[in-house]
Amino acid sequence: MNYKSLDTSKTYLITGAAGFIGFYLSKQLLEKGCKVIGIDNINDYYDVNLKYERLEKLKPFENFTFIKGDISDKELIMKTFEENKPNIVVNLAAQAGVRYSIENPDVYIQSNIIGFYNILEACRYNPVEHLVYASSSSVYGSNKKVPFEETDFVDNPVSLYAATKKSNELMAHTYSHLYKIPATGLRFFTVYGPMGRPDMAYFGFTDKYFKGEPVKIFNNGDFANDLYRDFTYVDDIVEGIERLLSNPPSGVNEAGEKAAQHTVFNIGNNNPEKLMTFIWALEKALTNALGREVEFEKVFEPIKPGDVPATYASTEKLQEAVDFKPSTTIEEGLQRFADWYVEYYKVK
Numbered sequence: 001m002n003y004k005s006l007d008t009s010k011t012y013l014i015t016g017a018a019g020f021i022g023f024y025l026s027k028q029l030l031e032k033g034c035k036v037i038g039i040d041n042i043n044d045y046y047d048v049n050l051k052y053e054r055l056e057k058l059k060p061f062e063n064f065t066f067i068k069g070d071i072s073d074k075e076l077i078m079k080t081f082e083e084n085k086p087n088i089v090v091n092l093a094a095q096a097g098v099r100y101s102i103e104n105p106d107v108y109i110q111s112n113i114i115g116f117y118n119i120l121e122a123c124r125y126n127p128v129e130h131l132v133y134a135s136s137s138s139v140y141g142s143n144k145k146v147p148f149e150e151t152d153f154v155d156n157p158v159s160l161y162a163a164t165k166k167s168n169e170l171m172a173h174t175y176s177h178l179y180k181i182p183a184t185g186l187r188f189f190t191v192y193g194p195m196g197r198p199d200m201a202y203f204g205f206t207d208k209y210f211k212g213e214p215v216k217i218f219n220n221g222d223f224a225n226d227l228y229r230d231f232t233y234v235d236d237i238v239e240g241i242e243r244l245l246s247n248p249p250s251g252v253n254e255a256g257e258k259a260a261q262h263t264v265f266n267i268g269n270n271n272p273e274k275l276m277t278f279i280w281a282l283e284k285a286l287t288n289a290l291g292r293e294v295e296f297e298k299v300f301e302p303i304k305p306g307d308v309p310a311t312y313a314s315t316e317k318l319q320e321a322v323d324f325k326p327s328t329t330i331e332e333g334l335q336r337f338a339d340w341y342v343e344y345y346k347v348k
C-alpha cells in the first residue's frame with residue numbers, strides 16, 4: 001500500500017465548514033496543524049444554532065479563517081481562491097436531503113449545480129493540487145446489485161438531489177479532463193453522529209421522543225422487507241477523507257492508459273442494517289444515556305417517493321487506495337450520539 005499521509009503544510013479550503021461533516025473535517029485538520037479556510041452560508045435548512053455552535057468550537061484555532069458566504073456567488077468564490085490560494089479544496093457545501101428536494105428543487109440547483117460549477121471554475125483559474133467533493137450514495141438510486149460498487153451503472157437517480165450529485169461527478173470529470181484538475185468524488189453513505197443533522201431520521205426520532213410525540217417510520221412496518229441502510233459514523237467519514245486528501249488520482253486507468261485525473265470512492269460502512277435494527281439500537285443508546293427504559297411510540301407509514309430500498313457500500317476501492325474501511329458499529333456510534341444529545345439539550 002503506497003499512499004501519502006496528510007500534508008500539514010498545505011492550506012485547505014473547506015466549503016460547508018459549519019455543516020455536520022465539514023465541521024468534523026475542519027476540526028481534525030486544525031488539530032493536526034493545517035491551515036483551514038472555511039466557507040458556509042449558514043442557511044436555515046435546519047437549526048442554525050447548531051451551525052454556530054460548531055463554528056464556536058473551530059474559532060479557538062489560530063489557523064482557522066471563516067468566511068460567511070454562498071458558493072453560488074461566483075465573485076466571492078473567485079476572490080476567496082485568489083486571496084487564500086488553497087492547495088487542496090474540499091467541497092461539502094450543498095443542499096442535502098432527498099425528501100426536501102421534492103418540495104424545494106430550486107435551492108438544489110443553486111447550491112449543488114451553480115455552486116459546484118463556481119468551485120470548478122475557481123479551480124480552473126487558481127490551480128489546486130486536489131479537489132475533493134461530496135457526492136452521495138443516492139446516485140445508486142434503486143440499483144438492486146449489492147454491494148454498490150463505484151463501477152456500477154448510476155444513471156437512474158430517483159430524486160433531484162441524487163441527480164445533482166451525479167451531475168457533480170460528470171462536471172468534475174469534464175473539468176479534470178479539460179483543465180487538469182485532479183478531482184475525487186466521495187459517495188457518502190448515511191452519515192450520523194453527535195452534532196449531526198436534525199433533518200435525518202435518527203435525530204428526528206430522538207426529538208420526537210422527547211416531545212412526547214410518536215415517530216413516523218416510512219418502511220410499511222414490514223420488518224421482513226425493511227429498508228436497509230449502510231449507516232456510517234462521522235469519524236469514519238473524516239478518516240476516509242483525510243487519508244484521500246494527499247492522494248489525488250494518478251491519471252492512469254486500470255488498463256494503464258492515460259485518463260482524466262478524476263475518480264469516485266464510496267465511503268460507507270460495508271455493513272447495512274435494517275432500519276428497525278437501527279431504531280432499536282437508538283432506543284437502547286438513549287436508555288443507557290438516561291438510565292431508564294426508552295421505547296418510541298411508532299407509527300408505520302408507506303415508503304416515501306425518492307427513498308431507496310437499500311444502500312450498501314463496497315469499500316474495496318477505498319481500502320485498496322488508502323488502507324481504510326469504516327468500522328464503527330451502530331451501537332458505539334449511536335451511544336456517542338445519545339450521550340451528546342442528552343447533554344446538549346439537557347433532556348431527562
Ligand SMILES: NC(=O)c1ccc[n+]([C@@H]2O[C@H](COP(=O)([O-])OP(=O)(O)OC[C@H]3O[C@@H](n4cnc5c(N)ncnc54)[C@H](O)[C@@H]3O)[C@@H](O)[C@H]2O)c1
Binds near residue numbers: 040043051091188191
Ligand atoms: N450526512 C450524510 O448522510 C450525507 C450523505 C451523502 C452525502 N452527503 C453530502 O455531504 C456534504 C456534507 O453534508 P452534511 O451532512 O455535513 O450536511 P450539512 O447540511 O450539515 O452541511 C452542509 C453545509 O453547507 C452549507 N451550505 C449549503 N449550501 C451552501 C451554499 N450555497 N453556500 C455555502 N454554504 C452552503 C450549509 O449551511 C451547511 O452548513 C453535502 O454535500 C451532502 O450532500 C451527506
